[in-house]
Amino acid sequence: MITKPYRNFSVSTDYHGVVTVSIDVPDRPMNVLTAEVMSEFVTIVGDLERAIGVTAVVFRSEKESGFLAGADVAVIAGIKSPQEASELIQAGQRLFNRIESLPIPTIVAIHGPCLGGGLEWSLACDYRIARDNTSTKIGLPEIQLGLIPGWGGTQRLPRRIGLSRALPLILTGKHLNASAAIKVGLVDRAISPDHWDHGVAQFVDDVVAGRVTAGHSAPLWRRLLDGTRIGRALTVRMSKRAIRTKSKHYPALESAIGAASVACKPNYDGYGLEESEFLSLLFTPTCRNLLGLYFARERARKPSTWSRSAGTALHHEPIRKVGIVGAGAMGAGIGQLAATRGYDVMIKEIDDKSCRAGSARINTLIHDLATRKRWGSFERDLLRAKIQISTELSSLEDCDLVIEAVVERADAKANVFAQLDSVAKPTAILASNTSSLSITAMGDATHRSHHVAGLHFFNPVHRMELVEVIRGRDTDDETMARLVQFVKAMGKTPVVTTDTPGFLVNRVLFPYLGEAITMVGERHDTAEIDREIRRFGMPMGPLELLDQVGIDVAADVAESLRGVIENADPAINQLKRMVQHGMLGRKSGEGFYRYVDEKRQGATMMKNKSTENQSNSSVGMINDGLTPITRRLIYPMLIEAVRCHQQHVVSEAWAIDLAMVLGTGFAPHRGGPMKMIETIGLETVAENTRRLARIHGSRFSAACFEEAAIDQPGQTGDQPSIGMQPQI
Structure with missing residues (x-):
């Protein structure tokens, strides 16, 4: 030949x-x-x-x-x-x-x-x-x-x-x-x-x-x-x-x-x-939106997208050993994933009882992984050997990265960071898995605030692809670059945010959840709210999601957003009342729905007897392809997404879309909230927001749409390099 x-x-x-x-x-x-x-x-x-x-x-x-x-x-x-x-x-x-x-x-x-x-x-x-x-x-x-x-x-x-x-x-x-x-x-x-x-x-x-x-x-x-x-x-x-x-x-x-x-x-x-x-x-719009999300994902996984120090960080001491404080659901999940990705993991717990509970949690995670992968005992034992648990703080002294995953209280986290600062080696990065609390405050509890940042993994860790990497006031570029590379090595997609309450995903998500809570208070049908949102394209409705996450967890996140989200008090107070009555969601058997043996039985809230509230929401609206219920729930997300963009919580619009799709399941075929505004039309969204404000109040303020133009996803910044293009 x-x-x-x-x-x-x-x-x-x-x-x-x-x-x-x-x-x-x-x-x-x-x-x-x-x-x-x-x-x-x-x-x-x-x-x-x-x-x-x-x-x-x-x-x-x-x-x-x-x-x-x-x-x-x-x-x-x-x-x-x-x-x-x-x-x-x-x-x-x-x-x-x-x-x-x-x-x-x-x-x-x-x-x-x-x-x-x-x-x-x-x-x-x-x-x-x-x-x-x-x-x-x-x-x-x-x-x-x-x-x-x-x-x-x-x-x-x-x-x-x-x-x-x-x-x-x-x-x-x-x-x-x-x-x-x-x-x-x-x-x-x-x-x-x-x-x-x-x-x-x-x-x-x-x-x-x-x-x-x-x-x-x-x-x-x-x-x-x-x-x-x-x-x-x-x-x-x-x-x-x-x-x-x-x-x-x-x-x-x-x-x-x-x-x-x-x-x-x-x-x-x-x-x-x-x-x-x-x-x-x-x-088709679906194809173009999904293509845009794939390009955004590859761009997010490129370290140089987020940090000028991406190149120099490659020559820094690599992260080989990961420490974790707390072996609860999040700590155990992060530890199991890190070990699966080849890292040595040391988990610190408060006492022997907590160690035993954490160890059992990790064993369950590894057993489930081995079942999915059809591993034998050799592979299971090899992975388990990479994870150790101790009550001694000194066990973390040789770790390159320590991730705090304790209770979501600012005082508790500040105390943990002060202790870690006293034992961790000088080059170690200290990170928090907080979902909403100030990274800067945690850094202030140490003498290395330039090496303190946030790593917000989403639950369950092994399934959720997004990790928010949060830059504190003093966090340096090299630390951010190393963390972005670590997230990529963990098989996740990073999105870098500034240190603001709720960061990006929870801040954009809460107005939507809060509106759903308000609607339940107005006696809208709980099941109908969730059903309409599933039809919109979300994996589950807002009230189902709150029950799944836990009403107590949602209340803690919501409290951190008080003062950031306009008129959030009614929803926050409702969540707190539910916590006081033991209505914690699926885990307690009662939240917005009742549960028996983990199976949903029915709504706990009263249903509306008329359609008055629903019909009021559609009077005089410009056609945007949404139903009255979905419009009322989705527009708060669109408003907050634009505010986050204008306040530079993230650098560009495409990152908001990617984070909301990966972090919340925001209907992928719609491309994300910023892309959705582009599709509907900025003028239509702004005018409908004004009309919603006249019906429901000032939380539907359209001011953000008038303050600045929106740079649309895929139209700003450089395209991904040839080597980073997704393939089919």
């Missing part, structure tokens, strides 16, 4: 006639399919089509980071017209069809990410083998950007593993490791890292010798489900039922089902349907 030198590939042939095509896209941390890569790949496939004496083709990556992260989303986001998109989709489909038609066996050796276009390339080949470790991730994540696979993924995946297994993967964007992929028939062999090179060579020899047969044996019921028209129709019906409540906001779900359902129909152009569905989604 004669080839020329390539910029993104290397091609070699061994004496057995096996051609190895290795991809290594320069100046990228991960391989991605760019226009240049695709052009070179077309040439290589043309050579393979004409080659004589080739016994097999192996596609693999030269990068240790992984095989292929997919197409460059920057290219997809930059498409200007349906015609341009159609040309891109057809080019990819033609290329992968040509690979599928090669007359020689084709093998893909997968390690690390094999996502989106990477998996579509792999599905066009005869065989797939994968390295069996935690870094291997195989999947089609396009749905998370409001799109569907466009290069044959909706057609080849159902044919390869069956519609009943393919649809859940496409509809969720979930990725599989090698072991899970082999169980569903997506890969033909999982090879341990220790035997990777030898295992690949052995598999290739087996293919050339005819000792490997492509295919996967499924149980009879699965074959009936996937192999019969009735079975596939049942799968489609069940899938449509599963997405029923989400498809209005996320049209890609219906498109994915439609495209995948025809994959097994004879004489049907499924690739044409896949293309048309992709084109119908690309310019």
